[in-house]
Amino acid sequence: MTAPSWDFSFVYQGLSDRAITADLTQSQDLLNTLKNHPASSVEDCQHALSLFDQITNLLLSVANYASCLSSVHAADDQAKALVIKCDVLFSSLSQAFSPFESLLAASDEAFFDSVLAGSDESGSYQRHAFRLSRLRHQQTYRLSVPEEQLLSAMQVDGKNAWGRLYDDITGTLKVTLVMESGKEEIMGLSQAASLLYGNDSERREPAWRAIRHAMGQQDITFAAILNAIAGNRLTEYEKRSHTRPLHFLAPALESSRIEQKTLDTMMGVAKQSQALGRRAAKAMATLFGTSTLTPWDELAAMPALNNGEENTPSATYSFEEAIVIIRRAFSAVNPEMADFVDMMVRENLIDAAAQPNKSMGAYCTKIPKTRTPLVFMTWGNSMSDVLTLAHELGHAFHNWVMKDMPFVETQYPMTLAETASIFAENVVRDALLEEAKSEQDTLLMLWEEAQTAVALLLNIPVRFEFERAFYEKRQQGELTPSQLRTLMADTWKDWYGDAMSEPNDLFWATKLHFSIAEISFYNYPYLFGYLFSTGVYARREAKGSAFYEDYKALLKDTGRMTAEDVAKKHLGVDIQDSAFWLESIAIAEKRIAAFEAVLASRQH
Numbered sequence: 001m002t003a004p005s006w007d008f009s010f011v012y013q014g015l016s017d018r019a020i021t022a023d024l025t026q027s028q029d030l031l032n033t034l035k036n037h038p039a040s041s042v043e044d045c046q047h048a049l050s051l052f053d054q055i056t057n058l059l060l061s062v063a064n065y066a067s068c069l070s071s072v073h074a075a076d077d078q079a080k081a082l083v084i085k086c087d088v089l090f091s092s093l094s095q096a097f098s099p100f101e102s103l104l105a106a107s108d109e110a111f112f113d114s115v116l117a118g119s120d121e122s123g124s125y126q127r128h129a130f131r132l133s134r135l136r137h138q139q140t141y142r143l144s145v146p147e148e149q150l151l152s153a154m155q156v157d158g159k160n161a162w163g164r165l166y167d168d169i170t171g172t173l174k175v176t177l178v179m180e181s182g183k184e185e186i187m188g189l190s191q192a193a194s195l196l197y198g199n200d201s202e203r204r205e206p207a208w209r210a211i212r213h214a215m216g217q218q219d220i221t222f223a224a225i226l227n228a229i230a231g232n233r234l235t236e237y238e239k240r241s242h243t244r245p246l247h248f249l250a251p252a253l254e255s256s257r258i259e260q261k262t263l264d265t266m267m268g269v270a271k272q273s274q275a276l277g278r279r280a281a282k283a284m285a286t287l288f289g290t291s292t293l294t295p296w297d298e299l300a301a302m303p304a305l306n307n308g309e310e311n312t313p314s315a316t317y318s319f320e321e322a323i324v325i326i327r328r329a330f331s332a333v334n335p336e337m338a339d340f341v342d343m344m345v346r347e348n349l350i351d352a353a354a355q356p357n358k359s360m361g362a363y364c365t366k367i368p369k370t371r372t373p374l375v376f377m378t379w380g381n382s383m384s385d386v387l388t389l390a391h392e393l394g395h396a397f398h399n400w401v402m403k404d405m406p407f408v409e410t411q412y413p414m415t416l417a418e419t420a421s422i423f424a425e426n427v428v429r430d431a432l433l434e435e436a437k438s439e440q441d442t443l444l445m446l447w448e449e450a451q452t453a454v455a456l457l458l459n460i461p462v463r464f465e466f467e468r469a470f471y472e473k474r475q476q477g478e479l480t481p482s483q484l485r486t487l488m489a490d491t492w493k494d495w496y497g498d499a500m501s502e503p504n505d506l507f508w509a510t511k512l513h514f515s516i517a518e519i520s521f522y523n524y525p526y527l528f529g530y531l532f533s534t535g536v537y538a539r540r541e542a543k544g545s546a547f548y549e550d551y552k553a554l555l556k557d558t559g560r561m562t563a564e565d566v567a568k569k570h571l572g573v574d575i576q577d578s579a580f581w582l583e584s585i586a587i588a589e590k591r592i593a594a595f596e597a598v599l600a601s602r603q604h
Helices: 018-035 042-072 077-106 109-117 125-137 145-155 159-172 189-195 201-216 219-240 250-256 260-272 274-287 319-333 335-346 383-401 414-435 439-474 481-499 524-537 540-557 563-571 578-602
Strands: 174-178 184-188 305-307 310-312 363-367 372-376
Touching (some): 018 077, 077 145, 077 159, 159 219, 174 189, 174 201, 201 219, 250 524, 274 578, 319 383, 319 414, 319 540, 335 383, 363 383, 383 414, 383 540, 414 439, 414 524, 414 540, 439 481, 439 578, 524 563, 524 578
Antiparallel strands (some): 174 184, 305 310, 363 372
């Protein structure tokens, strides 16, 4: 089986499909109804909620479909045009619903409860209870209806346009690899990025330097994008601070559904655990024959082992082999999870084939009309790719578990989103460790544990600390590319210390997460997910046969509870207390110690 591509026939037959036109036309008709609807009574609000649900379902189905096509073919102008058209309609939806949001946010409890007491053909309006309660919680920061509408209208050609520019540049950018022999090789940015995850030691450093060179050539543009997106947000936050100050972290915390104290506690534990991440990096470096890790080896597959006179080649995995591994591991949790993997493959809901104009990265999304999950990545034949596939299938399973719930209750935050994905990684890693038949098999899994520790205990904090420092400085004015490089290099050194040979001072440009227009601080939720999911996974053995149903129940609550409440209800823990996070760090430390022990035994 070669790496597959998506089959979208379950929803649309192509960009010219009349079903797309029909969905957009229906969306516009419903929008017109919503725009002309008064916002004064309980019944008005109930009708508006029904319209909001219908429009969101239709628009998001078209938008996600178009976005998927654009990810596979970044030069597809028709797909990109459809993405923008949907963005305009979402802005119109936000503007049309704004009067109802303001009414519901400021209404008394009796009015609010009366709205939720009603029902429509989709069921009780209680499905909106959690989302609207969060809206009421943030009522202090709301602007007038006209101001809210103006902000929504301006995002399409403002902040969102800058994000699209980043995607357009990186999706079509070509890079030139210069080999040690002097031979040159030209390829797409995403193809070069995939080499960083593989075992091609001859092309990995040239790929890293080629990406760095190509992105550095446009650092003025990338700095402008970063400054514009941040500046747009800061201006909005200033306007919303009419009653009390709105800190630039507050919207991200609300989006993540965690309290500031939770974030502070978790990051404090990460800082205490800095040495563990560095130990993992240095242990990885020994297999490359270096004392410190290089930035081009940080994401790489484990190098070939030197067993006496022979080098044991680095393992490679076809897509089919990866599916067998993941399916077997998922089955050990519950056969239902294995059946889910079969369905994803059978229905061609995974796009992993390499393409010259394919976007970088990996993600999971869904088509709301059919509740169909979709996985995107670029297959590179490494164990890292196996775990990335498991990670994204974990996200997809999370969506699948929620498929029969009201759609509004399936909108979970990034912090809790990473629970299922990292849980899936843990399941696969542990299954392979148990099946290990040789020292190389064992070392390979422990390598992946170490690599994960470096990524989440060092790299993620770098991203968070950089972005926080950037926003603090951005309040005084724009930062030049040189200032951004210096800020990133300083943050990098602070966390990696002597565990990395050189800082990746262009990481602010090469990491697309910093230039996502829709959300800020797209970083600390990964650390949250890593440690929280480790805590969830640690309870698997103790719960035994009861674990699977408890796990699914936890996943179902992620769209209708804060992270603190989910942790309290399903794990019985207070995540504002460092004890929970330290328990997960202790588990990670055991894995790193095991890795170091195997490496030490090879030296004797």
